[in-house]
Amino acid sequence: MKATQSTPSCDDNGIVIKDISSDTRVNYSGEKYTGYVLDKSTLLACPEVIPSFDCDTDEIFKEWSHSAWDDFHHAYLIIPTSVIEELNAISPENEVYYYIARQVLRRLRKLIEAVKFVSDEKKTDKLKTAIYFPQQKNLFTVFPNTRSLSFFGNSGLKDPVGQLLGAVDSAKRHAMIENLVLLTNDEAIAIRARASGIATDALTSKAPAYTGRREVTVPFELYEEFMNSNSGISLEMWQQFLPNESRLFANEFIVMSPKLGQNGYDVLKGKFEEYRNIGRFDCKQQRIVHLYYIHNLTTIRPKNAGQAMYLEAINHPDISVVVVTGSAGTGKTFLSTVCGKELHESHGFLQYITIPCAIDFQRAHGYLPGSFDEKIEPNIAPFKNALKNYLKLTEEKFKTAIKRSHNDKLDSTDREEANANPKKKGGKKSADANLGNDIERMADKLYRECYKTIAVEAARGLDLADAFVIYDEFQDQGPREADTLLKRLGTNVKAIIAGDIEQVHQEGLNRQNNGISFIKHYITDLPMVAQISLGKGEVVRSEFVKDYIARRDPNQD
Incomplete structure (x- = not known):
């Protein structure tokens, strides 16, 4: 579900009802309401369940602020104050969840202050006061199941799960709701709740994860205009043809495919270069423009749409x-x-810098014997391996050797000759070994000529200006370290921040709480930033790796 500009904000609709049991606007006794108690895990996974405002300063939350809320109808959503305390107690050390918890609390405060929500002090435990949204016929309230709130991350809850389940039981009695469900994404809480006779369900965010790219089937006329125009199409034209499409972010890539007519007779005239159907939203021009810079790299070509976007972003000034x-x-x-x-x-650029962020290097640095170069060697191996693969594609002697090895299937005559002349056979092996040594030496020399390697610890005090910088395995940085490394970037810089959030090696970090996930909250929609998520179908290493990843993560794009 996608939010649209026509969705009214909650401050236009929210009405505080002092006593829902007697107010005729609600018809609480006549309508069949389903009650939902929201726990911490639900609010962290789906903060947009709290209605937001058009004036929300967080652009990402603003974009899909109604996506979960619109799923509820004739619902009574209840947040116990013990859950508020759990959110408030999340430590800043757990920075991604801390950030989301702050957003949840800020959104909730905006909501209750905007509609002037204050519970009836004589009936605070009776769930009589709620915010009513007539459009969805939903009720929303904060249930005071605790009497005090601890600050500075020190939770006074000795048994938060027990408090939560007690709040559910109390809400069921006081709200006079037969059908009441605890919304939780925590398996242990769900098991304990069901063992206590409480129905449970999960709530996951419907907010689209921002990948920096989208695939859109567009009207044939718009597709034809884009393909034939060297300057692309205007944002105004895009919105005219696709009024319900969610808004574009700065440097977002759009892969367009045409919607054909009923008879399928629409024909695009002329031949176009590969990836001509991919556009990039230029926020300065307010246009969707073609990929102009992918051809700056003369020696290699992109193998798929994701690589084309990646090369465009790297080479765009x-x-x-x-x-x-x-x-x-x-x-x-x-x-x-x-x-x-x-x-x-x-x-x-004046400098070309690699900063390996893998956690195994950070552990080894300063502890294992050897020089800095010896200790860092395993972590610069991926860069050297990239240069070896590059040499295989560009150096004639390596290209010839690889072609020969692929085509060297001896027939019976060749085998007999090889067996009769072992010296000749050994000479070929020796030549292949020499080529292997050659490519190792050339790649090492090329790396030393081009790049300087800096340890993460050393990078933290630098001003990286006039530089091309590669942060590799950035998912192994914690949010605090990621913040520090990002602030090293100075003027005239090109920074590549690469990683795989599905492979986090640092203890205490996970898919949601790591360096890449953290910075995405802050850099999305900045005009000098591009983000590209390469899908599992864009694996180019080998067919085996591609098929393995597809089977390992069948539901992941």
Whole structure:
């Protein structure tokens, strides 16, 4: 479900009802309301369940602020104050959840202050006072099941689950609701609740995860206009043809496919270059423009739409920060390393820096014996491997050797000759070994010529200006470290922030709470930032890896 501009904000509809049992506007006794008690896990996963405002300063929340709320009709949504205390007690150390908890509390405060919600002090435990939304016929309230609130992250709740289940039981009695459900995404709480005779259900966010790209089937006339125009199409035209499409973010990529007529006879005249159907929203021009910069990299070509977007973002002069996520084998490190190498040859920047963010290097640095270069070697291996693959594609002697190895299927005569002449056979093996050594030496030399490696700890005090910077395995940074590293970026910089949020190695971090997930909350829709999520169908390493990832994560895009 997507929010649209026509959705009215809650401050237009919210009405405080002092006593819902007697107010004729609600008809509480006549209508069959279903009660829902929301716990901490639900609010953290789905903050948009709290109605928001058109003046919400958080653009991401604002975009889908009604997506979950509109699913409820004839519902009485109840948030116990013990859950408020749990949210307030989330430590700043757990920075992603802390950020979301602050958003939830801020949204809730805006709501109750905007409609002047104050419970009847004589009936606070009776659930009589609520905010009524006539459009959905929903009720919303905060239930005071605790009498005190602890601050500064020190929760006074000794048994928060017990408090929650007690609030559900109390709400069922005082709200006079037969059908009352505890909404929780916590398996342990759900089991304990059901064992106590309380119905449960899960609530997950319907807010679209921002991937930096979208695929849209557009009217044929719009598609034809975009394909034939060198300057793309205006945002105004896009909105005229697609009024219900959610708004575009800065540097968001759009993969367009045409909606054909009833008879399927629409024909696009002329031949177009590959990826011509992909546009990028240029917020300065307020236009959806073509990919102009993917051809700056002369030695390699993108293998799929995701790589085309990635190369466009890296090479675009107005985009300073590129965040790329995706499974192993999608080309994240390869393309960034090769682009940096080519920019080095054209003197695009003064410095070319790699900052390995993998947690195993951070643990090893300063503890294992050896020089800095020896200790950091395992973590710069992905960059060198990228350069080796690049050399295989561009150096003639390596291309020839690889072609020969692919086609070297001996017939019977060749086998007999090889067996009769072992010296010749050994000579071929020796030549192949020499080629292997050559490519290792060349890749190492190329890396040393182009790049300087900086440890995460050393990067924290630097001003990275006039530089091409690659942060690799950024998901292994905690939110606080990610914040620090991001603030190192100075003027005239191109920063590639790469990682796979499905492979977090740092203890205490997870898919939602890691460096990449954290920074996405703050950088989305900035005019100098592009984000690209490479899908599992865009794995290029091998057919085996592609099929393995598809089976491992069948429901992941």
